[in-house]
Amino acid sequence: MKIVVQVRLLPTPEQAAALEATLHACNAAASWVSEVAFERGEFRNFPLRTHTYDVVKSRWMLGAQAAQHVIKKTCDAYATLKANLKAGNLGKPGSRRYRRAAQRPVTFRPQGAQPYDDRMLSWQIPDRTVSIWTTGGRAKNVAFTASPEHLTTLTMYRKGESDLLERDGMWFLYATCEVPEAEPNTDPVDFLGIDLGIVNIATTSDGDIMAGRELNRIRARERDLRAKLQKKNTPSAKRRLKKRRRKEARRAKDINHKIAKHVVAEAERTGRGIALEDLTGIRERVRLRKPQRATHASWSFHQLGQFIAYKARRAGVPVVHVDPAYTSRTCAECGHIDKANRVSQAWFACRSCGFVDHADRNSSRNIRAKAWELWRRGAQPTAPAPPRPTRGRAGCKRSITASDARCASPTP
Numbered sequence: 001m002k003i004v005v006q007v008r009l010l011p012t013p014e015q016a017a018a019l020e021a022t023l024h025a026c027n028a029a030a031s032w033v034s035e036v037a038f039e040r041g042e043f044r045n046f047p048l049r050t051h052t053y054d055v056v057k058s059r060w061m062l063g064a065q066a067a068q069h070v071i072k073k074t075c076d077a078y079a080t081l082k083a084n085l086k087a088g089n090l091g092k093p094g095s096r097r098y099r100r101a102a103q104r105p106v107t108f109r110p111q112g113a114q115p116y117d118d119r120m121l122s123w124q125i126p127d128r129t130v131s132i133w134t135t136g137g138r139a140k141n142v143a144f145t146a147s148p149e150h151l152t153t154l155t156m157y158r159k160g161e162s163d164l165l166e167r168d169g170m171w172f173l174y175a176t177c178e179v180p181e182a183e184p185n186t187d188p189v190d191f192l193g194i195d196l197g198i199v200n201i202a203t204t205s206d207g208d209i210m211a212g213r214e215l216n217r218i219r220a221r222e223r224d225l226r227a228k229l230q231k232k233n234t235p236s237a238k239r240r241l242k243k244r245r246r247k248e249a250r251r252a253k254d255i256n257h258k259i260a261k262h263v264v265a266e267a268e269r270t271g272r273g274i275a276l277e278d279l280t281g282i283r284e285r286v287r288l289r290k291p292q293r294a295t296h297a298s299w300s301f302h303q304l305g306q307f308i309a310y311k312a313r314r315a316g317v318p319v320v321h322v323d324p325a326y327t328s329r330t331c332a333e334c335g336h337i338d339k340a341n342r343v344s345q346a347w348f349a350c351r352s353c354g355f356v357d358h359a360d361r362n363s364s365r366n367i368r369a370k371a372w373e374l375w376r377r378g379a380q381p382t383a384p385a386p387p388r389p390t391r392g393r394a395g396c397k398r399s400i401t402a403s404d405a406r407c408a409s410p411t412p
């Protein structure tokens with residue numbers, strides 16, 4: 001399966017200037033190609049090359065491979081835009097947001113990611129350097145750093161394209177690696193139910209509770225600080241805002257990675273599968289009071305589910321998604337369903353048999369039971385393969401194992 005490994009480049013000032021000029025040229029060329037594609041209504045790679053390839057090479061001084069990648073990432077951006085419009089991710093047809101996305105050509109930020117193949121980028125992993133193409137010539141001996149685990153993965157499994165991007169003055173390469181999967185467990189002895197929540201991020205049917213109170217307190221403190229700095233609006237306040245950007249997302253991502261790793265390791269150790277709730281569309285289905293909206297909107301259950309899914313696939317652990325309906329109201333002992341069973345956020349007390357348990361643990365046991373019943377009826381694992389990195393509207397790769405944010409996005 002494909003995963004993406006992040007490495008940080010440590011270029012000299014001269015090398016950084018060459019890399020910056022290269023990104024600016026490639027993204028300026030991509031924006032021009034996007035305008036041509038929009039005007040002609042031609043969004044396929046090879047037909048679009050006949051209209052743009054020669055101009056891209058001569059006007060922006062790009063090499064043959066770079067020019068082809070610029071055109072291809074433009075086509076990929078329109079493919080992603082079309083998929084988002086069709087899925088309703090950019091509003092309903094006719095809405096202002098939908099019209100703004102559909103009636104304008106895609107644009108690329110100057111720091112948008114640029115794909116490199118092995119003709120443009122060579123790795124010297126033992127020396128921790130790369131040789132990379134730039135508009136000013138080949139930049140050799142560009143140092144990079146990565147964790148020992150990532151270096152091992154690069155050495156053994158790197159295959160395919162890498163993406164160059166700049167974020168907050170730092171340079172990164174995202175390398176695609178083809179990692180072998182473990183033999184899937186087709187005969188699990190049971191399932192480990194996982195109840196996802198906000199107060200408790202994840203609760204297992206074994207009784208392990210990964211509390212989210214500290215994370216929620218930090219998020220509330222960060223929101224208050226952002227509001228104060230935005231209201232102040234001084235140069236120093238803006239510098240502080242820029243320095244703290246993405247900090248909350250990185251913290252949440254780190255916590256989700258740790259939880260996913262723990263859950264998958266426990267399921268693999270005990271020969272069980274993993275049962276998750278299918279929470280698709282929950283934000284549209286639930287109506288909340290205004291004070292609760294920010295907390296609910298920042299709930300990263302989808303990211304946690306993706307992390308569990310790809311780590312489980314890599315370990316050969318089956319994952320089954322179940323309907324979450326009534327899991328919090330059903331007694332895990334006798335099966336009695338009653339809204340009054342949920343006496344509080346933390347506790348469950350069955351009105352029929354008197355069973356008392358932690359509410360989230362009771363829910364996770366119901367999720368486990370549903371998954372086991374589905375599996376006995378012949379259900380297949382529902383954990384998809386990790387999505388292959390695809391370029392969005394801004395020409396940046398997106399992947400569950402890549403950075404928490406990319407440097408490019410569509411301009412308004």
